[in-house]
Amino acid sequence: MKPRAMLAAATLAALFTAGASQAQTYDAARARQDWVLNCMGCHTANGSGIPGKVPALRNSLGHFVSLPEGRQFVMRVPGAANSALNDAELANVLNWLLATMNEQSRPASFKPYTAEEIAAHRRPALTDVARTRMKLVKQLQENGVNAVPEHY
Secondary structure, eight states, X not given: XXXXXXXXXXXXXXXXXXXXXXXXXXXXXXXXXXXXXHTHHHHOTXXXXXXXXXXXXXXXXXXXTTSHHHHHHHHHSHHHHTSSOOHHHHHHHHHHHXXXXXXXXXXXXXXXXXXXXXXHHSOSOOSOHHHHHHHHHHHHHHTTOOOSOSOO
């Protein structure tokens, strides 16, 4: 194969691989199963939470991941950090949640969670979730995002 043809083939392969990986970075069937078994009991089937007790994940999780501290917050809340899900499974569920229940709130620059990122940052679990969450909500408000309620 000529060098020019090899370069063209390599470029096309790289573009195809990048496009495919950006299209869907989660296993939907597995994520849904892990959601049902590990998260749905508290956050409810549609992610709306329980007012006054359990925060909604639908249409709010995407706002949190727009902040560097918020991205870590999502994986360090006790329910996620201490869940029976391994790092890859937690990354899969978070990516699925952000794609399916947070399409409108997820930042365009969102980079999917990886098992390596989860392993590096998931622990220790947060001990003062309410205070950390309130700080993040205030940061979001300062950035003009008022869609996340201060209290759940």
